[in-house]
Amino acid sequence: MGLGVELGRRIYFDYAATTSLREGARRALVEALDIYGNASSVHAEGQRARALLDDARRTVAGCLGVRAERVVFTSGGTEANNLALRGMVEGFRVSGSQALRKKVLVSAVEHDCVLDTGKVLGAEVIPVDGNGVVDLAWLQERLGKGDVGLVSVMLANNETGVIQPVREVAGLAKMHGALVHCDAVQAVGHVDVDVDGLGVDMLALTGHKFGGPKGAGALVVKPEVKMVAQITGGAQERNRRGGTENIAAIAGMAAALAEAIEGMDAEAARARAIGAELRNGIRDSGFGVRIEEVAAGVEKVPHVLQLRTPGKKGEDVVIAMDMRGVAVSQGSACSSGRVQSSHVLRAMGFDDTAAGEGLRLSWGWGSTVAEAEVVLAALRGVL
Numbered sequence: 001m002g003l004g005v006e007l008g009r010r011i012y013f014d015y016a017a018t019t020s021l022r023e024g025a026r027r028a029l030v031e032a033l034d035i036y037g038n039a040s041s042v043h044a045e046g047q048r049a050r051a052l053l054d055d056a057r058r059t060v061a062g063c064l065g066v067r068a069e070r071v072v073f074t075s076g077g078t079e080a081n082n083l084a085l086r087g088m089v090e091g092f093r094v095s096g097s098q099a100l101r102k103k104v105l106v107s108a109v110e111h112d113c114v115l116d117t118g119k120v121l122g123a124e125v126i127p128v129d130g131n132g133v134v135d136l137a138w139l140q141e142r143l144g145k146g147d148v149g150l151v152s153v154m155l156a157n158n159e160t161g162v163i164q165p166v167r168e169v170a171g172l173a174k175m176h177g178a179l180v181h182c183d184a185v186q187a188v189g190h191v192d193v194d195v196d197g198l199g200v201d202m203l204a205l206t207g208h209k210f211g212g213p214k215g216a217g218a219l220v221v222k223p224e225v226k227m228v229a230q231i232t233g234g235a236q237e238r239n240r241r242g243g244t245e246n247i248a249a250i251a252g253m254a255a256a257l258a259e260a261i262e263g264m265d266a267e268a269a270r271a272r273a274i275g276a277e278l279r280n281g282i283r284d285s286g287f288g289v290r291i292e293e294v295a296a297g298v299e300k301v302p303h304v305l306q307l308r309t310p311g312k313k314g315e316d317v318v319i320a321m322d323m324r325g326v327a328v329s330q331g332s333a334c335s336s337g338r339v340q341s342s343h344v345l346r347a348m349g350f351d352d353t354a355a356g357e358g359l360r361l362s363w364g365w366g367s368t369v370a371e372a373e374v375v376l377a378a379l380r381g382v383l
């Protein structure tokens, strides 16, 4: 092929769905599998597990610039987001302090684990503009009614990569006495995330989006926030999440995050080079359809590119690319398999047909510019 990529090797450009395991994460995970004690036990075996857990907590906290006590380990992003929303709303109820301010607002482009949880809690939806950026004027007006207790806006969108003005959202919410949760699952490990700088009260992350294993995530919570545990029956995580901790996955996640943060400048530069290669290639002719970048021109994370392939269903393109050895996706992993158009694109104003013509390319710590060339060649073949 002459592209510096081994002939016949599959190419994985679906890092926003999940990533392969970083070497450091694999080592930490495997080593921790032999630390079999229960971190809540008082004996030496238990204390070894406790030491590993404490160490992982310090590492994750250090990477995010917060104190270790603020990190609540969970089974991943879905649980962290559920804990944030449900835990807060229940917190309002039991404390009574925010009894009149119970309304929850979630943005229209949130991941389903926030949107669906919001629906259960009777949340109102914050609209977005044509680029998928939250409507701050709408938010300000809505907050003005004085009944909002919690606002949930993600940092980076999982389908488009668009970065939300979370700092501004938090500023408005604070002015009106509301708390803020941020789903930062697609941003942590890829861009600098300064929890306190963002001004949020809670922030969710998950290990498998930055080279850690599946099944470990965290919610970072401000100490003064009164959040009620949603998994009860154990005093683990300072009574904020019951259940014996999955220390191997947690140790793997911490190692992955440390590696991601340490290599962030170099990785982000490579990710931007890959993005530039893909964007240049797409601008060139050679495609049977005119490919468009979704939300071109607004700030995005460096590793996600959402395209529209007018006249071609995203799911058909994904299957055809897979047959050519390239793994890409239509949008969120959770909605592939279910044949439905993207709620993110629909919220941005695309009609149902257009919202079904999305194709997401996403790359990561193991990707190369040479691979991007192969992805383009495959796309030319398919389109």
Ligand SMILES: Cc1ncc(COP(=O)(O)O)c(C=O)c1O
Pocket: 016, 017, 075, 076, 077, 078, 079, 081, 111, 113, 154, 156, 157, 158, 183, 185, 186, 206, 207, 208, 217, 332, 333, 334
């Ligand atoms: C933005 C966002 N939030 C939450 C999640 C859920 O994370 P997890 O798979 O760890 O439950 C994902 C995963 O796709 C995501 O992209």
